[in-house]
Amino acid sequence: MNKVLLLGQGGRxxxxxxKLKKExxxxxxxxxxxxxxxxxxxxxxxxxxxNEIKDFCxxxxxxxxxxxxxxxxxxxxxxxxxxxxxxxxxxSKNAARIETxxxxxxxxxxxxxxxxxxxxxxxxxxxxxxxxxxxxxPYVIKVSGLAAGKGAYVITNSNEYEKAYNDIYAENKFxxxxxxxxxxxxxEGEESSLFVITDGKNAVPLLPAxxxxxxxNEDKGPNTGGxxxxxxxxxxxxxxxxxxxxxxxxxxxRGMEKDENPFKGLLYxxxxxxxxKTSIVEFNARFGDPETQSVLFLMESSIYDIMKKSVNGNLxxxxxxxxxxxxxxxxxxxxxxxxxYNKGMNISLDNKIDEKSYIFHAGTKMENNKLVSNGGRIxxxxxxxxxxxxxxxxVYNNIKQVxxxxxxxxxxxxxxxxx
Ligand code: AMP
Ligand code: GLY
Numbered sequence: 001m002n003k004v005l006l007l008g009q010g011g012r013x014x015x016x017x018x019k020l021k022k023e024x025x026x027x028x029x030x031x032x033x034x035x036x037x038x039x040x041x042x043x044x045x046x047x048x049x050x051n052e053i054k055d056f057c058x059x060x061x062x063x064x065x066x067x068x069x070x071x072x073x074x075x076x077x078x079x080x081x082x083x084x085x086x087x088x089x090x091x092s093k094n095a096a097r098i099e100t101x102x103x104x105x106x107x108x109x110x111x112x113x114x115x116x117x118x119x120x121x122x123x124x125x126x127x128x129x130x131x132x133x134x135x136x137x138p139y140v141i142k143v144s145g146l147a148a149g150k151g152a153y154v155i156t157n158s159n160e161y162e163k164a165y166n167d168i169y170a171e172n173k174f175x176x177x178x179x180x181x182x183x184x185x186x187x188e189g190e191e192s193s194l195f196v197i198t199d200g201k202n203a204v205p206l207l208p209a210x211x212x213x214x215x216x217n218e219d220k221g222p223n224t225g226g227x228x229x230x231x232x233x234x235x236x237x238x239x240x241x242x243x244x245x246x247x248x249x250x251x252x253x254r255g256m257e258k259d260e261n262p263f264k265g266l267l268y269x270x271x272x273x274x275x276x277k278t279s280i281v282e283f284n285a286r287f288g289d290p291e292t293q294s295v296l297f298l299m300e301s302s303i304y305d306i307m308k309k310s311v312n313g314n315l316x317x318x319x320x321x322x323x324x325x326x327x328x329x330x331x332x333x334x335x336x337x338x339x340x341y342n343k344g345m346n347i348s349l350d351n352k353i354d355e356k357s358y359i360f361h362a363g364t365k366m367e368n369n370k371l372v373s374n375g376g377r378i379x380x381x382x383x384x385x386x387x388x389x390x391x392x393x394x395v396y397n398n399i400k401q402v403x404x405x406x407x408x409x410x411x412x413x414x415x416x417x418x419x
Pocket of ligand 1: 117140142149150151152153154184185186187188191213223270281282
């Protein structure tokens, strides 16, 4: 039996664990959460110390380490474990810069003719203020480093500007991640997340998805890590997917290879589609959350096999099979998220959800034998069905079975995709 060590503790990792278990893989997870631990085994790890992780992998004969969150990649986990001949699904620290360093990502795109928003960089507060004086609404302010999906501000009025300025400079919320701040043009259009699994040369696209990033209905409120997602996104057909692979994904992969910085693992393209024009909003170096819950819920091919082939450089001519349904994921989050919120809220999952739906845990934990909340995004429900409309109806029928104190969810996930 193949063995995987999965690192992470969110809904994305729960979906990965669920899929791997269905494929008959022996999954260990650290740190995990109560939902993941229904699919995976405990490790004896006490921390994310790389040396400890290495010892665990060697002692358990782990075949593949699967990395959820970007922080591990930024800290160089793939480089470290590879020294001990441990296979890691995820890029090197240097290749992960496509996500962790937005100035690097912009340079790769510029050098390889990939469309993205025009950007200028402010190295300090004075430069930032000088640049802002020259801008007209709308524009976008982003911190250059990692910010858990919360470091981007779309600015359409002075209140929004004040909020961004306060977070970044007055309150210094992002610390070193805001050493450089990007001010870039606003891109019009509809967003989609495309996951591509690559061995550095060859690339296999998964189903395009759409993430709902704003906290409230009708795309109102602050940006979050994602409040829901569906797949396949109806705005990208096979023809368009081919064009995106040829004009965006392969140029970036070839550009990184030419720089002697090949990207192996999962490349997440955050796309903006405006008629025939497709631009990149951002790249990530890992699975997205909650898109993964929808995409993997429909995947028929073995994710283990594809990840292992990405590591071994064997992805040529491989394609990935999905069933023909739609999957919709809705997140339940703590009131106040993405700002401050309480933890320890009671969660009741006593009522049954149906067989075409699944609960993926994110911020949950057991306390005195009771399941309680332990984060902003608490859990998600994913449902699949033949049409997008049926999948939407199913997920919102099932979500009524879950009761969480002081929590909320969006009512409009995937609805704009229904024709
Ligand atoms: P990012 O941190 O780059 O993923 O940005 C988070 C979200 O902010 C994106 O998913 C978009 O919804 C929005 N956003 C970021 N950059 C732009 C842009 N240049 N134009 C329009 N929206 C943007
Ligand atoms: N859902 C957005 C992300 O994972 O970055």
